[in-house]
Amino acid sequence: MARNPSKIKREIPEPAAPDERPPLTRERVLHAALQLADDAGLTALSMRGLGRALGVEAMSLYHHVNGKDAVLDGILDLVVAEIALPAPDDGWREGMRRRAVSARAAFARHPWAMRLMESRKEPGPAAMRYYDAVLGCLRRGGFTVAEAASAFSLTDSYLYGFALQEQSLPFETPDELDDVAEGILAQLPRADFPHLAEMIEHAVTSGYTYAAEFERGLDLVLDGLERVLERRA
Amino acid sequence: MARNPSKIKREIPEPAAPDERPPLTRERVLHAALQLADDAGLTALSMRGLGRALGVEAMSLYHHVNGKDAVLDGILDLVVAEIALPAPDDGWREGMRRRAVSARAAFARHPWAMRLMESRKEPGPAAMRYYDAVLGCLRRGGFTVAEAASAFSLTDSYLYGFALQEQSLPFETPDELDDVAEGILAQLPRADFPHLAEMIEHAVTSGYTYAAEFERGLDLVLDGLERVLERRA
């Protein structure tokens, strides 16, 4: 990391030094930004901080990227690119299920991405491919355009809403859940919030993991879509 | 607004002046913050800007509110307080429906509130009442604790996900939709994104309004919950 101490001067131009800092590119900037967001959260992702991570002044970034908004759009599209699309020969139900499970996993790996979803309005190339693939899966499955619009809205609302809630839970492991729950229960006026207290207690005693709810809910959603098709037949 | 020009000096202490700027209170600060967020968005809601709106230095706010986080927690709880809770004698389906429709409307009135949902972790008093009422509605309807947990997760995921998507659409009225859609279609490579193009075209020609999707999806979700109960009976 640290430059060679300059005590030993050489005639030949230092060979390693130029490689230590490869030239900036849009790609390198975006990957460093993704890394920084994963490691330290979205608030740590400032242009100045990103420059620091790349060993460069913040202002240099502007030659490769169109300001901070472009960085945010860019790393969101990198996350979307991680989502497994429905395979062309999937039935609509398998395809939608595969995609939803994969998307939830991607958002769990990059929790900050949910917060970006809402504020970004320019979909990147990966997002365009993604939307087209999901709509195509539904259309091939026999949904009319109008039905596909509703089905898309329903599954994606569920998916993003779940990711949103999962991301904002104050615990991750069952052990952490226990700690948090005990703390809340200790100071919760049970007479005022009996059902809330009962639910928290249940979560503690049953080894509840929120992640398991995802596929349960997803299957109810897919059942609902299936019935849309059946009702028509 | 501007103080009386001091040319005309009076013996009696100015009577109106003190009333022009009533003393700050936590309530006044939070309501001004809500107003500011509604009028100018969350980015305009800075402590300095909020002070300006109240005719006060930013630093004065800290005597009534515990920093900016407390302001954000506070205005989110004001929004939650606007949501109609299930009535005690509602059946579970009416109660859940009433609540979901009311919540979506509240988030549509205050679009910035969705962005707060994810970043805030301390539920306020209105949020506690709200959670307890929804869980109570499900329990009275015959759901076990575990089933109520799943039902809560499913409906709230759908609700928040829908609000999230609705809030991030780049249009509001059908006319705006047309404008936006024409613009996208004009530069969309249709061969690469055939299903996306088809969908956008459909939205334009059918007078599509995204808001109408909400109750369609909600009813599918509630159907799913109903079947959970039936399957058991």
Add this chain to the structure above:
DNA sequence: ACCTGAACACCGTTCAAGT
């Protein structure tokens, strides 16, 4: 008790200047 001025350690971005 309530408000404030000055200060600290940050932001994103522009622009003229350096190599």
Add this chain to the structure above:
DNA sequence: ACCTGAACACCGTTCAAGT
């Protein structure tokens, strides 16, 4: 062509000082 120093107009927050 690529990078940077200084500057501008902002942040949230602390703290000592004013009334």
